[in-house]
Structures are given as C-alpha cells and as structure tokens.
Amino acid sequence: MTQSSETTVTIYTHPDCAYSSAAKMDYRHRGVSFVEIDVSKEKDKIDDLLSLTGGERVTPVIVENGQATIGFKGGN
Numbered sequence: 757m758t759q760s761s762e763t764t765v766t767i768y769t770h771p772d773c774a775y776s777s778a779a780k781m782d783y784r785h786r787g788v789s790f791v792e793i794d795v796s797k798e799k800d801k802i803d804d805l806l807s808l809t810g811g812e813r814v815t816p817v818i819v820e821n822g823q824a825t826i827g828f829k830g831g832n
Contacts, residue, residue, distance in 0.1 A: 765790035768805045768817040772796075776816040779828040 765783065767790050769776035783790050793801045795815065808817050808824045818825045 764821055766793060766819040767791070768793045768795055768801070768808070768815055770794065770796055770815040773815045775828045778830075779816045779818060782828070782830070
C-alpha cells in the first residue's frame with residue numbers, strides 16, 4: 757500500500773474577501789493544490805467554518821493536514 761505525501765489543503769473563502777483571493781493565488785503560485793469552499797455558495801459549510809473559528813464569520817480559513825489557520829498573512 758502506498759501512502760501519499762500530498763498535503764491536504766482546504767480553503768474556506770468568500771468572494772468579497774481580498775485575503776481569500778490572495779491565499780488562493782499564493783497556493784496556486786506555489787503549485788499547492790487545494791479544495792476551495794466558497795461559503796457564499798456552500799451555505800451548508802458555514803457551520804464547519806464557525807466551528808473552526810470559534811464562532812466568527814471570517815475568511816479565509818486554511819485547513820492544512822487537519823491544522824486550521826485563520827486569515828492569510830502572505831506565503832512562505
């Protein structure tokens with residue numbers, strides 16, 4: 757059985773959030789694949805977002821290998 761060393765990244769975004777756009781651009785630039793959850797379109801995911809942020813409606817929230825980061829301050 758082969759294990760993937762691929763990092764699993766999920767980014768919770770909102771189209772009006774400049775930081776969401778910056779985060780997606782940074783991950784694309786670095787060649788890191790990610791799953792985007794646009795909470796304006798996937799309203800059923802808002803509860804997941806709120807549980808990650810302690811109840812705050814803030815984006816982006818980046819979940820990388822189970823570790824959540826709230827906000828985006830630029831790439832590595």
